[in-house]
Amino acid sequence: MDIDVKKVAMLSRIRLTDEEATELGPQLSNIIGYVEQLGEIDTDGIAPTAHPHDAAMPLRANVVTNTNRREELQASAPKIESGLYVVPKVIE
Amino acid sequence: MPFSSLSDIQNRLNSGKTTAVEVAQLYLDRIAAFNHTLNAFVHIDPAHVLAQAEASDAYRANHNARPLEGLPIAVKDIFCTQDGPTQCCSNILKDFHAPYDAHVITKLKEAGAVLVGKTNMDEFAMGSSNETSAFGPCRNPWDTDRIPGGSSGGSAAAVAAALTPAALGTDTGGSIRQPAALTGITGLKPTYGRVSRRGIIAFASSLDQAGPMTRTVRDTAMITAAIAGHDSRDATSVADAPELDWLAACESRDMKGLKIGKPKEYFVDGMDAEVRAAVEAALAKCQELGAEIIDISLPHTEAAVAVYYVIAPSEASANLSRYDSVRFGHRCDNPEDLLDMYSRSRDEGFGSEVKRRILTGAFALSSGYYDAYYLKAQQVRTLIQQDFTQAFEQVDVIATPTSPIPAFKLGEKTDDPLTMYLSDIFTIAVNLAGLPGLSQPCGFASDLPVGLQWVGPAWREDVILSAAAAYEGATDWNSRTPTTFGGES
Numbered sequence: 001m002d003i004d005v006k007k008v009a010m011l012s013r014i015r016l017t018d019e020e021a022t023e024l025g026p027q028l029s030n031i032i033g034y035v036e037q038l039g040e041i042d043t044d045g046i047a048p049t050a051h052p053h054d055a056a057m058p059l060r061a062n063v064v065t066n067t068n069r070r071e072e073l074q075a076s077a078p079k080i081e082s083g084l085y086v087v088p089k090v091i092e
Numbered sequence: 093m094p095f096s097s098l099s100d101i102q103n104r105l106n107s108g109k110t111t112a113v114e115v116a117q118l119y120l121d122r123i124a125a126f127n128h129t130l131n132a133f134v135h136i137d138p139a140h141v142l143a144q145a146e147a148s149d150a151y152r153a154n155h156n157a158r159p160l161e162g163l164p165i166a167v168k169d170i171f172c173t174q175d176g177p178t179q180c181c182s183n184i185l186k187d188f189h190a191p192y193d194a195h196v197i198t199k200l201k202e203a204g205a206v207l208v209g210k211t212n213m214d215e216f217a218m219g220s221s222n223e224t225s226a227f228g229p230c231r232n233p234w235d236t237d238r239i240p241g242g243s244s245g246g247s248a249a250a251v252a253a254a255l256t257p258a259a260l261g262t263d264t265g266g267s268i269r270q271p272a273a274l275t276g277i278t279g280l281k282p283t284y285g286r287v288s289r290r291g292i293i294a295f296a297s298s299l300d301q302a303g304p305m306t307r308t309v310r311d312t313a314m315i316t317a318a319i320a321g322h323d324s325r326d327a328t329s330v331a332d333a334p335e336l337d338w339l340a341a342c343e344s345r346d347m348k349g350l351k352i353g354k355p356k357e358y359f360v361d362g363m364d365a366e367v368r369a370a371v372e373a374a375l376a377k378c379q380e381l382g383a384e385i386i387d388i389s390l391p392h393t394e395a396a397v398a399v400y401y402v403i404a405p406s407e408a409s410a411n412l413s414r415y416d417s418v419r420f421g422h423r424c425d426n427p428e429d430l431l432d433m434y435s436r437s438r439d440e441g442f443g444s445e446v447k448r449r450i451l452t453g454a455f456a457l458s459s460g461y462y463d464a465y466y467l468k469a470q471q472v473r474t475l476i477q478q479d480f481t482q483a484f485e486q487v488d489v490i491a492t493p494t495s496p497i498p499a500f501k502l503g504e505k506t507d508d509p510l511t512m513y514l515s516d517i518f519t520i521a522v523n524l525a526g527l528p529g530l531s532q533p534c535g536f537a538s539d540l541p542v543g544l545q546w547v548g549p550a551w552r553e554d555v556i557l558s559a560a561a562a563y564e565g566a567t568d569w570n571s572r573t574p575t576t577f578g579g580e581s
Contacts, residue, residue, distance in 0.1 A: 048470030052526025
């Protein structure tokens with residue numbers, strides 16, 4: 001199968017150089033080609049796995065358990081200002 | 093002493109023959125002497141290690157010793173720790189400091205363990221050889237031209253060369269068991285949901301599970317006992333998981349009446365002949381110990397790798413979308429706009445295997461392909477689970493080789509990603525089915541360690557610990573140590 005690597009890279013928000021795209025294209029086609037063997041297995045009426053033990057999603061009380069740790073949590077941010085995350089301008 | 097088990101060190105500490113500080117210093121000295129050869133640790137802070145050991149000795153002076161009091165344990169760079177960096181061996185998390193401890197790290201601290209440092213791994217745990225690490229490959233103590241396995245390669249190499257008596261790893265498709273096998277140590281992947289994933293950097297959330305890597309079966313039980321248990325902050329941690337008496341499970345010394353399933357799909361042409369012979373010999377030993385070997389079939393085994401390489405990359409592409417360079421992680425210089433910032437930061441920060449998996453996952457989940465790939469894989473996953481359920485109606489436990497081949501050379505499989513993926517063929521199905529699996533040493537192939545894998549029904553780690561302990565008691569493979577690093581071979 002031919003995969004539009006540039007499109008998939010765009011969906012993934014990863015810039016690819018032309019060189020990377022040329023290398024990744026055939027590799028992805030190989031991997032997807034390999035997994036296509038799954039198409040030969042009869043799965044009519046078989047439920048897809050959601051959780052390995054079929055466990056239900058648990059609920060807990062909706063109460064605040066965290067304290068305010070803004071400074072520690074933002075310590076690893078690339079750019080902050082007055083407690084806000086700074087990114088390039090989004091709206092003109 | 094360096095190659096002692098955790099249990100031996102614990103006895104020496106309890107009897108006052110040594111102190112936590114002496115033990116910590118011994119391993120710090122070995123790390124200083126050997127880590128440059130192996131690259132097993134990517135972060136080590138000796139002063140902090142000694143401070144923990146001093147605190148443990150002080151605690152012991154005034155209280156009853158806790159279950160892991162003063163015992164050194166290294167952890168894979170995938171566990172968030174408030175002390176020191178947590179980088180997942182990726183440039184996108186370079187110099188990242190986690191604001192909290194992973195739940196299992198808290199549990200280890202509460203049990204009195206001394207955390208030794210962060211071990212090398214494949215970037216984001218994506219790999220089977222430790223060669224995708226942003227901090228360079230780790231080497232196998234049995235032959236430093238060879239890989240230690242992956243992704244928990246640093247933890248495996250560190251234990252095998254006795255730079256630490258024990259370590260934690262994580263296992264998504266074999267990442268504890270395969271490196272344990274390739275370095276001649278013991279590693280346990282608990283049942284999915286047994287150990288909290290909170291604070292473990294996510295790769296594939298429906299498959300990831302943390303577990304111990306040690307020198308003995310009992311040591312794996314000691315650590316699992318400390319880290320297991322429900323955590324309400326991990327929605328996949330199972331609340332009503334049956335509790336086990338972990339240490340009692342290891343006291344078994346025979347296998348009388350144990351029914352061991354031998355799946356024909358795990359003994360196939362193409363696997364290394366010496367690996368096969370070592371595992372067959374191990375099964376013969378089990379028979380001698382009273383076990384009954386029963387031929388079984390797990391008919392969907394062949395599909396496991398294909399299922400895994402849809403599901404794991406799909407979950408990874410979703411999990412790794414958080415590395416957007418806004419709240420943490422690498423950001424490119426002078427981004428033109430938001431899109432440029434995301435896409436260039438991620439291009440610069442992720443290594444090629446991680447990109448390959450994100451793109452594979454994004455493709456499998458993309459509009460028009462979801463049903464054919466992701467949904468189909470989840471259906472076949474159900475069939476793989478049913479294979480095991482049916483097998484466990486017949487047998488108590490399943491025994492297989494952990495890896496079809498012994499440790500390969502650095503660079504040998506890096507050119508073709510698919511060949512690398514196929515090296516996980518015997519471990520992957522266990523993750524897909526959420527079952528517990530343990531690898532222990534059972535011989536050598538071309539002077540390289542071979543692993544025997546035990547697979548049990550969900551929540552029955554006691555059955556595999558018991559079988560593995562009986563086998564370990566009747567053989568001496570787990571006491572073989574690499575001579576280059578001061579062992580006795």
